Amino acid sequence: MIADKPKRKMAAKMPKDPNVVTTTLRYRIKDASKRVLLDQLARSVNFVWNYCNETSFNAIRNHGKWLSAIDLKNLTSGSAKELGISSVTVQAICEEYAIRRIQFKKRKLRWRISQGSKRSLGWIPFKANSIQVKGDRVTYLGKEFRIWLSRPIEGRILAGSFSQDAQGHWYVNLACEVARIAHRHEVEDVGIDLGLKTSAVLSDGAVIENQAQYKKLEVKLGKAQRAKKKRQAKKIHAKIKNKRRDFLHKETTKIARKYHTVFVGDVSGKFVQSGNGKSSTDASIGVIRDLLKYKAMRHSGYCFEVSENSSTVTCSICHKRTGPIGLSGLGVREWTCSECHAHHDRDVNAAKNILRFGRESLRAAKAA
Numbered sequence: 001m002i003a004d005k006p007k008r009k010m011a012a013k014m015p016k017d018p019n020v021v022t023t024t025l026r027y028r029i030k031d032a033s034k035r036v037l038l039d040q041l042a043r044s045v046n047f048v049w050n051y052c053n054e055t056s057f058n059a060i061r062n063h064g065k066w067l068s069a070i071d072l073k074n075l076t077s078g079s080a081k082e083l084g085i086s087s088v089t090v091q092a093i094c095e096e097y098a099i100r101r102i103q104f105k106k107r108k109l110r111w112r113i114s115q116g117s118k119r120s121l122g123w124i125p126f127k128a129n130s131i132q133v134k135g136d137r138v139t140y141l142g143k144e145f146r147i148w149l150s151r152p153i154e155g156r157i158l159a160g161s162f163s164q165d166a167q168g169h170w171y172v173n174l175a176c177e178v179a180r181i182a183h184r185h186e187v188e189d190v191g192i193d194l195g196l197k198t199s200a201v202l203s204d205g206a207v208i209e210n211q212a213q214y215k216k217l218e219v220k221l222g223k224a225q226r227a228k229k230k231r232q233a234k235k236i237h238a239k240i241k242n243k244r245r246d247f248l249h250k251e252t253t254k255i256a257r258k259y260h261t262v263f264v265g266d267v268s269g270k271f272v273q274s275g276n277g278k279s280s281t282d283a284s285i286g287v288i289r290d291l292l293k294y295k296a297m298r299h300s301g302y303c304f305e306v307s308e309n310s311s312t313v314t315c316s317i318c319h320k321r322t323g324p325i326g327l328s329g330l331g332v333r334e335w336t337c338s339e340c341h342a343h344h345d346r347d348v349n350a351a352k353n354i355l356r357f358g359r360e361s362l363r364a365a366k367a368a
């Protein structure tokens with residue numbers, strides 16, 4: 001008997017109320033002494049996860065049955081107390097397991113490992129009703145965790161998790177529902193070209209330079225890696241990541257405050273085609289896009305993804321395809337249109353096209 005995989009259910013991400021947006025706030029947990037406790041809870045989480053993995057796989061293999069989140073919840077009910085975690089956490093693990101299995105289209109997922117060098121990074125999910133937040137304190141299962149309150153906790157908490165980074169630091173992540181801010185924008189709209197070299201180029205010529213800020217740190221990182229100083233390298237890596245995150249937060253907020261409607265290129269195919277594959281820079285492009293979407297919504301604006309097909313090869317003035325084409329064209333930063341003789345910066349021209357494509361499709365959508 002061949003087991004049918006369940007079809008992926010599309011979770012509605014947009015909150016029902018148009019006046020609110022959801023976001024995840026992340027705070028570092030202060031108290032180093034709580035690390036032992038969190039590690040212990042994470043082991044229980046891993047146990048439940050692995051139980052789900054094994055049970056689910058056996059059900060598929062032996063009976064051709066794909067267990068749902070509800071099936072898994074029924075099978076694990078009552079185990080929470082013994083494991084020392086909240087029953088809501090056990091339920092959240094079952095839900096996450098079921099979602100991931102569909103997402104990765106697999107009969108079996110990776111085991112969560114509690115010990116040794118291949119240890120999984122700690123993760124303890126929860127729902128709003130299993131925690132209390134007061135000032136800089138988060139209480140879970142009667143245990144208090146103090147956090148670095150890097151920004152105020154705002155809005156209604158929906159769910160969240162404790163999670164660990166590669167250095168072993170613990171964080172609490174809170175998915176919150178926040179109210180939209182009434183805001184008057186200076187400029188109606190803008191097109192943004194996301195790229196590898198510079199983070200983003202705007203259709204009005206503004207450039208968000210990403211890399212330059214971390215040059216020094218990156219040199220340091222290279223040295224540490226060559227010298228095989230693992231701990232030091234990890235530390236520098238985390239520093240770069242935090243700096244980049246801070247920087248992107250600030251820049252995307254500026255954009256969302258200035259422009260009412262933001263059109264951003266759909267980058268998905270771009271770098272795979274150019275032979276770069278999926279790089280870490282790629283990931284930061286995804287981060288920018290997600291931040292832009294959230295921040296635009298937050299500031300009562302909009303952010304749309306626009307297909308950026310042919311945006312680099314089309315002249316933004318006369319709309320003829322006169323730009324640099326193919327792999328040999330990748331290195332060309334500036335060019336002159338052979339039809340209208342306009343001189344272009346490649347990325348600004350692409351951003352202008354994205355703005356035009358965006359305006360056109362918005363007009364078409366409104367007319368329909």
Ligand SMILES: [Zn+2]
Nearest residue numbers: 315318337340
């Ligand atoms: Zn032209």
